[in-house]
Amino acid sequence: MEILVISFLLTSICICDLEAQNDEQLHPDYFLNITELIEKYGYPVEIHEVTTEDEYMLTLFRIPHGRQESGVNSKPIFLMHGLFGQAENYVVAGMFNASLAYLLADNGFDVWLGNTRGNMHGRKHKRLDPDTKSFWNFSWHEIGIYDLPASIDYVLERTRTPKLYYIGHSQGGTAFYIMNSLKPNYQQKIILASLLAPAGYFNNFDNPLLNPIVKFLKNMFPVLINTMYEFPPKSMGLTTFFANVCEENIFRDFCLRMYNVFVGYDSGGINKVLLPLLLKNLPTVCSKQIFHYGQAIISGHFRPWDYGKQKNLEVYGRDVPPDYPIKSIKVPIAIYYTLGDNLVYPKDIEKISEDLPNCVRRYLIKKPTFTHIDFITDGAELLNIPVLEFLKNFNG
Numbered sequence: 355m356e357i358l359v360i361s362f363l364l365t366s367i368c369i370c371d372l373e374a375q376n377d378e379q380l381h382p383d384y385f386l387n388i389t390e391l392i393e394k395y396g397y398p399v400e401i402h403e404v405t406t407e408d409e410y411m412l413t414l415f416r417i418p419h420g421r422q423e424s425g426v427n428s429k430p431i432f433l434m435h436g437l438f439g440q441a442e443n444y445v446v447a448g449m450f451n452a453s454l455a456y457l458l459a460d461n462g463f464d465v466w467l468g469n470t471r472g473n474m475h476g477r478k479h480k481r482l483d484p485d486t487k488s489f490w491n492f493s494w495h496e497i498g499i500y501d502l503p504a505s506i507d508y509v510l511e512r513t514r515t516p517k518l519y520y521i522g523h524s525q526g527g528t529a530f531y532i533m534n535s536l537k538p539n540y541q542q543k544i545i546l547a548s549l550l551a552p553a554g555y556f557n558n559f560d561n562p563l564l565n566p567i568v569k570f571l572k573n574m575f576p577v578l579i580n581t582m583y584e585f586p587p588k589s590m591g592l593t594t595f596f597a598n599v600c601e602e603n604i605f606r607d608f609c610l611r612m613y614n615v616f617v618g619y620d621s622g623g624i625n626k627v628l629l630p631l632l633l634k635n636l637p638t639v640c641s642k643q644i645f646h647y648g649q650a651i652i653s654g655h656f657r658p659w660d661y662g663k664q665k666n667l668e669v670y671g672r673d674v675p676p677d678y679p680i681k682s683i684k685v686p687i688a689i690y691y692t693l694g695d696n697l698v699y700p701k702d703i704e705k706i707s708e709d710l711p712n713c714v715r716r717y718l719i720k721k722p723t724f725t726h727i728d729f730i731t732d733g734a735e736l737l738n739i740p741v742l743e744f745l746k747n748f749n750g
């Protein structure tokens with residue numbers, strides 16, 4: 355059973371590939387931390403810390419200007435990563451237009467890279483010890499109502515501006531929807547949101563591997579979040595974890611299939627050079643984040659955590675949690691999505707873009723085999739340039 359749970363939770367893949375690489379083949383960036391990485395490419399970097407209302411402490415990284423400038427660029431933009439991600443996601447692809455953070459910094463934006471609670475830059479709390487269960491009791495709901503508002507307020511205060519631009523990948527889109535639905539005064543603080551494969555609706559989720567696992571596990575979510583609250587346990591680390599699981603003969607096939615699921619079936623493969631960098635920067639997450647997506651897949655509703663009827667009555671005053679009021683979000687939103695996504699399906703993106711009252715752009719990536727992970731590793735001309743051009747020309 356545990357193994358099946360673990361299987362469901364496997365979100366990244368081919369340790370087989372990682373193992374095949376020896377040190378000489380590893381990208382030199384592999385050995386750098388995020389600040390060293392940003393400096394290596396010729397950009398300035400600042401480290402900031404923000405404390406949320408519920409006292410999680412999150413690090414923000416700032417690239418205040420591009421390679422050729424000095425001072426501080428005039429347009430603040432806040433970038434939020436996805437599940438199993440962190441600030442590194444936006445710089446890991448390296449030079450020029452390959453990394454969205456650098457491209458934006460070179461084009462007049464004051465770039466702020468956010469981190470969610472629980473990742474390597476958010477594993478701190480004023481009172482709670484991250485090595486204990488009490489720290490690990492959150493989902494993307496809390497990221498939406500606490501982490502984003504605190505980070506955005508911090509950036510606005512530091513830059514002395516009333517509004518900023520927002521970018522969010524995957525769960526960074528989920529949390530954005532939630533913040534704007536439940537804390538509507540934040541809508542006035544956003545000029546334009548560019549959401550990259552944002553996860554919201556899951557009515558058309560059709561992942562051939564994850565779908566059956568989610569259905570199989572559905573009655574166990576509450577037990578699982580109580581027993582395996584941090585996933586995978588920190589002592590193991592995600593990379594070691596995958597290496598161990600995938601080394602077992604019985605899981606070889608499974609691991610290969612996972613690889614296909616995430617890479618896409620005919621995409622010509624993941625970016626093998628960057629994969630080790632990505633894996634190195636995979637943090638642990640709270641398992642509730644994963645099971646909350648599981649609940650969305652089962653119920654077809656985008657809504658807060660479902661505790662079961664009894665406790666729902668206590669918490670929400672009704673049998674089931676109320677849906678997030680997506681239709682109340684008036685912020686201009688540009689959505690970027692792809693046919694090759696095996697986690698956030700195009701039909702679900704199309705549906706939510708129709709429900710959002712101010713979806714100003716729905717951009718389909720011009721390569722059908724572009725995958726969910728390619729948003730991080732292979733953006734360049736396919737994603738980053740279209741995002742930048744639209745930002746530059748947008749008159750809110």
Ligand SMILES: *[C@@H]1O[C@H](CO)[C@@H](O)[C@H](O)[C@H]1NC(C)=O
Nearest residue numbers: 386387388389390391401413
């Ligand atoms: C990266 O490492 C350098 C030392 O090599 C250190 O000064 C810096 O604070 C580190 N950055 C982070 C984000 O930990």
Ligand SMILES: *[C@@H]1O[C@H](CO)[C@@H](O)[C@H](O)[C@H]1NC(C)=O
Nearest residue numbers: 448449450451452734735739
């Ligand atoms: C993106 O960068 C590559 C080099 O890394 C360059 O060849 C290409 O022209 C750039 N594209 C744009 C639109 O700037």
Ligand SMILES: *[C@@H]1O[C@H](CO)[C@@H](O)[C@H](O)[C@H]1NC(C)=O
Nearest residue numbers: 487488490491492496580669
């Ligand atoms: C986790 O938080 C919820 C509220 O968000 C609370 O009802 C629940 O009791 C907490 N669980 C634990 C184990 O602290």
